[in-house]
Amino acid sequence: MKSVVIGVIGADVHAVGNKIIDHVLSSAGYNVVNIGVLSSQEDFISAAIETDAKAILVSSLYGHGEMDVKFFRENCDEAGLSDVKLYVGGNIVVGKQDFNEVEKRFKDMGFDRVYGPGQKIEDAITHLKEDIGI
Amino acid sequence: MDVYLLVDFGSTYTKLTAVDLKSETIVGTSKASTTVQTNVLEGYDKALDRLLRDHPEIDNVSDISACSSAAGGLKMAAIGLVEELTVEAAKRACLGAGAIVDLVFSHHLTKREMKKLAETPIDIILLAGGTDGGNQECIIHNAKKLRELDLDIPIIVAGNKDANDVIDDIFVGAKFEYHIVKNVMPKLKVLDVEEAKHGIRQIFISKIIEAKGIKKAEKKIGEIIMPTPEAVLIAAELLSKGFEEVEGYGELMVIDIGGATTDVHTIGEGYPKRTEVIMKGLQEPFAKRTVEGDLGMRYSANAILSTVSSYEFKQYFDEDDKWEHDIEKSIKRRRENTDFLPTNKHEEDFDNAIAKICCDVSISRHVGHIEVVYTPLGSMYYQTGKDLSDIKYVIGTGGVLISNKDAKKILRQVNKKSNKALELRPNNPSYLLDKSYILASMGLLGQKYPKLALKLMKTYLL
Numbered sequence: 167m168k169s170v171v172i173g174v175i176g177a178d179v180h181a182v183g184n185k186i187i188d189h190v191l192s193s194a195g196y197n198v199v200n201i202g203v204l205s206s207q208e209d210f211i212s213a214a215i216e217t218d219a220k221a222i223l224v225s226s227l228y229g230h231g232e233m234d235v236k237f238f239r240e241n242c243d244e245a246g247l248s249d250v251k252l253y254v255g256g257n258i259v260v261g262k263q264d265f266n267e268v269e270k271r272f273k274d275m276g277f278d279r280v281y282g283p284g285q286k287i288e289d290a291i292t293h294l295k296e297d298i299g300i
Numbered sequence: 301m302d303v304y305l306l307v308d309f310g311s312t313y314t315k316l317t318a319v320d321l322k323s324e325t326i327v328g329t330s331k332a333s334t335t336v337q338t339n340v341l342e343g344y345d346k347a348l349d350r351l352l353r354d355h356p357e358i359d360n361v362s363d364i365s366a367c368s369s370a371a372g373g374l375k376m377a378a379i380g381l382v383e384e385l386t387v388e389a390a391k392r393a394c395l396g397a398g399a400i401v402d403l404v405f406s407h408h409l410t411k412r413e414m415k416k417l418a419e420t421p422i423d424i425i426l427l428a429g430g431t432d433g434g435n436q437e438c439i440i441h442n443a444k445k446l447r448e449l450d451l452d453i454p455i456i457v458a459g460n461k462d463a464n465d466v467i468d469d470i471f472v473g474a475k476f477e478y479h480i481v482k483n484v485m486p487k488l489k490v491l492d493v494e495e496a497k498h499g500i501r502q503i504f505i506s507k508i509i510e511a512k513g514i515k516k517a518e519k520k521i522g523e524i525i526m527p528t529p530e531a532v533l534i535a536a537e538l539l540s541k542g543f544e545e546v547e548g549y550g551e552l553m554v555i556d557i558g559g560a561t562t563d564v565h566t567i568g569e570g571y572p573k574r575t576e577v578i579m580k581g582l583q584e585p586f587a588k589r590t591v592e593g594d595l596g597m598r599y600s601a602n603a604i605l606s607t608v609s610s611y612e613f614k615q616y617f618d619e620d621d622k623w624e625h626d627i628e629k630s631i632k633r634r635r636e637n638t639d640f641l642p643t644n645k646h647e648e649d650f651d652n653a654i655a656k657i658c659c660d661v662s663i664s665r666h667v668g669h670i671e672v673v674y675t676p677l678g679s680m681y682y683q684t685g686k687d688l689s690d691i692k693y694v695i696g697t698g699g700v701l702i703s704n705k706d707a708k709k710i711l712r713q714v715n716k717k718s719n720k721a722l723e724l725r726p727n728n729p730s731y732l733l734d735k736s737y738i739l740a741s742m743g744l745l746g747q748k749y750p751k752l753a754l755k756l757m758k759t760y761l762l
Contacts, residue, residue, distance in 0.1 A: 167433065169433065169434060177673045177674060177675040177676075177680070178675065178676075179675055179677055179680060197433060199431075199487075199488050201488070202578075203578070204578050204580075204673060204675075204680065204682065209580075212382045212384060212385055213385075213488050215381060215382050215435060216381055216382050216385050216386060216429075216430055216431050216434050216435055216485070216488060217430075217431045217433070217434035217435065217488055218430065218433075218434045218435040218436070218437075219434075228675070228676050
């Protein structure tokens, strides 16, 4: 069973979406390691190392996500997690911005999948199957 | 009168406690210097003679249990993967089993670290790493390195269970004995150290006692069943929880200020007391022990000066203390002469100041901390470690405390402090002293007679 780490980054306490993601990914057959809300980049990375996770899914709903995930990819590389897939989703930027631009900015930061508001969690499952298998 | 004899082979003294099971009282205690260099039984015999001389009413010793921290105690190396996760879990397993953790390694063992492992006197190695189903690569790498080294040191393997079969294959034909037990961190941040602790105790009984020259004592007194610090932790847990209809004291803390280390034990969940607090970090053990190797009255007196500045040191003298203390000189004197005993008020006051520092700093390191985070929904708090603000009893033990009229003044250092507001220290506990030095003995007695041990602790801790 493949492990994936999920959690809500930064000073963000939105717990409902996090629980839904946990439930859906577990039902889809993943070993979900949920580090919960108010999590730092270090929490995600340490969890991924110990659990040998193949992907990290970062959630953020409060608008400050772009700042919270700065250098996430670089920090993963530093910790020996270069092969781990990075997903980010939610309300990840301040205000209403063109999603194509947002997606490009996050991909430039090293994220493999970027989801805006309203994206279906099923899409993430499809992508996970493509990226890391089941 | 028949007595049950409890023996503690300490690093300095061999201590005996005689309990009368019928009248449920402590008949007497005695001590003599531990004689591990020559024959450990010499010290024991001397202490026993003293006990029998002082208490002629004892005609027969019906049963004996013993623990030991002689010959340097139980020294361990803890190996894990991520420092704040499996490495920390491994360390807690060692500490909970009464060991001193002398070496700690994370991630892949390097040649330099292996050299250190080979050069340091270590009794047992605890090898962890990865959650169950998680990372195997690291623990397998480290197992291979340990096999390469092939030191004659027993290894407890308590890591990712998926790696166990491979580790069995790696360890075939090795010089050392090894035991595979449950993972100390089976899931992320979940701590499960019981099996590892049990494994450590088994090796302690079967091998370490012999290596330390204490085995000879077993012919006369039966098996030495655990390291002394574990006996203290077991006693504290019993006193906290109670037994059958005898109620316990609830959440409590034991602080033991010794010559080389300061040990802090707390019994309690330590969960957050408020709703807007979120727990961070690895799960805390219900019975938690920490050991500070740089805080002690004699052997580690030097190290105190690197922990507190001389300005801070002075803050620990009593307000009415008019002595001109030469801090460096007084510290040096104690370090160079570890048998030093204060003979006048001036020296006593200085010892008290060291004890206060040991107490204060060890508590800072033991208790949980709060950190404020500002979120769009208002202030929230992270809690790392245990919230001990509701601890009801603080029990002091160790040479400097038990015969000191200022002991409670020293113990008061554990309290909540305005300049350490983010530390979750006890708010307003009651203080008790282990005046007759019975805690370890009661941990031993509690293995067979928990109710009696509990009653005696409630009577003799004042």
